[in-house]
Amino acid sequence: MREAYDAFRQRRAEILVIGPEGPRRFKQVWDEQQYPFVGFADYKHTVADLYGQQVKLLKLGRMPAMLVVDRQGIIQFTHFGDDMADIPKNDQVLALLDRLNRLAETQDT
């Protein structure tokens, strides 16, 4: 996703990454990796729980989830992963953003 960040920014999208770590651990990894996204250590899991990120206790961990929220604050896409590697393809999300931006332009005019 890092490589595609410019493509997301060109589509008027910001990427917010929410992780379960404590703030110090989260920032340590964030700085090491030099991620360009906006990152949050949601160590109390308040937002993850609010958005229903699935926790599979038997698999010892949280499953990845992705949502797209448009400029009106409406959810336009949800994906709750079934396993650790189950995340949507960038192309799929970029195509959705193109559609949302086209729709917003027609509504503005």
Added chain:
Amino acid sequence: MTDSIAVGQAAPDFELTDVQGRTIRLSDYRAQENVVLVFTRGFT
């Protein structure tokens, strides 16, 4: 709460402090930018 997380529904607002120490609300982006919310399973 999970029932309200669906396409076509308003995204629940939240406020968190980011790695730069900035307090950011989801609603800060409204009318400005689309938002891709990514929940990771952790860095470990």
